[in-house]
Structures are given as C-alpha cells and as structure tokens.
Amino acid sequence: MNKALSATLVLICIHLTCLDSNFAQSTSKTNNPSADYSTELFFNSAIKQQSRLYNGAAFYDYPTVVEGSANFQDLNTFSTGTVVYQDFRFENVPLMYDIYQDKLISVLGKYNKYSLVSEKVSDFYLNDHHFKYIKVIDTTISVIRPGFYDLIHDGKSKIYVRRTKNMQFSLQNKVVTYYFVPKTSYYIERDQKYSTINGEKSFLSFFKDKKPELKKLLKEKKIKFRKQPDEAMVLLASYYESLTN
Structure with a gap:
C-alpha cells in the first residue's frame, strides 16, 4: 500500500470516529440516504481512482464496420449519473449504458473506458431513468433474464422495461455493414412474480x-x-x- 493511500485511509478512519456510533453504522449502506451522502462524498473525494468502483474490465469501442450506437438513447458521450455499487452510492460518475451488451460503462481519465461488474451494480440513475439489476436464480422458469431493467413505476406493482439492441448486417457491393436494431420488452412484478406485458x-x-x-x-x-x-x-x-x- 503506498503512502498516499495509507494517509487517505487514516483520514477516513478519523472522519468516521468523529460520528456517533449509530450514524457510523449506517453510513456505508444505502438504506439511510441522508447519512450516506456526507460519508460517501468524503469517500469518493478521498479515494478517487482507487475506489472499489474502478475495478471493471477494459471496454473497447466497436469496429468501424458497425454503424450507429449500441448505447441507451443512442448517446455516444458520457453523461453524469449515480451508481449503487456493492452497497455504496457513487455520485457524479461519467456513465454510458451499452444496451447491446447490457454493460454499464465509465471512464478513467479521458480515454480509458471500462465496464462495471454488472452483478455488483444494484441500481444506476442515468438521464432521468432508474435502472435496476435483477438477479434470476433459475432462468428456466423465469420470464426475465438477469440484467438491467428500467424501473418506470415503483408502487404496489413494479413496471420494468428491458431496453436492448440486436445486431444485424447488410451486404452491398460485397461490403458487409453491421447495424443495431432496438427492441423493447415490458414486464410487471406483482407479489414477487414477474409477468410479460404484451x-x-x-x-x-x-x-x-x-x-x-x-x-x-x-x-x-x-x-x-x-x-x-x-x-x-x-x-x-x-x-x-x-x-x-
């Protein structure tokens, strides 16, 4: 562990010990948003690139033979969003959501794109949409597959939208071009059971x-x-x- 990181961790420990015990016990989890905000801002500011958030695989852009965007809302630039990752809430994170691969993308510096580990992302908020990662234990009996779903209604019934893209290709003058075709599926959750909306x-x-x-x-x-x-x-x-x- 380098000296800078050691000093950072010491500062965090001092910060936490200044809080009362009840507050300190709740700061690392997201079930108390007001308590989380102060400590998580400190955590993000102190750790920065050494945070647990920055531990995904490198992400590479699509080759030039692929036309169009694989991303949610066809956005090819990063937008500022929020991620709940391993029960920590990270604010003001540069995000893109690749809905073809179902991967949440961020960046270190200007060019080093990486994908977050999907199973460790419980929620993310991007461009006024709230996405949740739904785990599926047995895909043979479930109508949905594991992945990110856009939660558009959160009440007694929950309504989810699965926003995806498929890749197709065309052949013209012996030149193959690949392109994306969007697909949208709807699901409702009632009494902890998912059903398809057609x-x-x-x-x-x-x-x-x-x-x-x-x-x-x-x-x-x-x-x-x-x-x-x-x-x-x-x-x-x-x-x-x-x-x-």
Missing part, C-alpha cells in the same frame, strides 16, 4: 377490477397505449393504486 389487453388483465375506469382514463387523456406504452402504463398503474388505496 400490449394493452395484457396489461389491463392485471387490473381487471378497475378495467372500465382505466380505459376511460386513457380515453380522457387521449393516450394511445400502442404508441405511448411507457406513459400509458405509468399513468394507469398510478391511477389504479390511487383507486384501491
């Missing part, structure tokens, strides 16, 4: 007791479920929960 009829089947009211709301709001599925599902799930509380 459309409006499928979605409303989970709320049969209030189906007329929900259909009326869609009509009043002039929302077409097929064209605006995210907006429609969030609206209907929220309204259903307000009717049944």
